[in-house]
Amino acid sequence: xxxxxxxxxxxxxxxxxxxxxxxLAAAVFADAGFDVATRDELSGEMRQALSAxxxxxxxxxxxxxxxxxxxxxxxxxxxxEWEAKRPLSPRSPAS
Numbered sequence: 573x574x575x576x577x578x579x580x581x582x583x584x585x586x587x588x589x590x591x592x593x594x595x596l597a598a599a600v601f602a603d604a605g606f607d608v609a610t611r612d613e614l615s616g617e618m619r620q621a622l623s624a625x626x627x628x629x630x631x632x633x634x635x636x637x638x639x640x641x642x643x644x645x646x647x648x649x650x651x652x653e654w655e656a657k658r659p660l661s662p663r664s665p666a667s
Contacts, residue, residue, distance in 0.1 A: 576638040584630050593622065593633060597644075600635050604642045605661020614644060614656055621646035621654030 581596070583589045597618055601611040618633070625631045625648030634645045637660060645655040 577636070579635045580632060582630065582632045590619075594619075596633075597635075600642070600644075604637070604658070606658065610658060614658070617654065617656060618644060618646060624648075624654075 579600070581593075583593070594615065597615050598611065601614055606614070622631055622633070625646060629649075631646060631648045634643070634647075636643045640660050641657050642660055643655065643657045645653065647653045
């Protein structure tokens with residue numbers, strides 16, 4: 573049975589939340605059934621997107637699972653946007 577979900581977090585001072593966001597992403601990516609290389613790749617890309625948007629002081633990170641895909645996006649008020657989509661593992665609780 574599929575378990576679609578949407579989780580959005582908005583941070584106003586990204587550097588102050590680095591550890592929390594890294595832990596959150598690691599947990600979501602592990603639950604999605606991604607291998608270590610994919611988790612590291614997505615975490616690195618997400619970290620770069622957050623750093624690019626940090627000058628705007630307000631960033632939104634969105635994790636959405638649906639239709640067998642996990643979509644991760646980062647957006648800032650300054651218009652910096654990044655998005656990645658990966659298929660969920662068949663063993664994932666969200667698949």
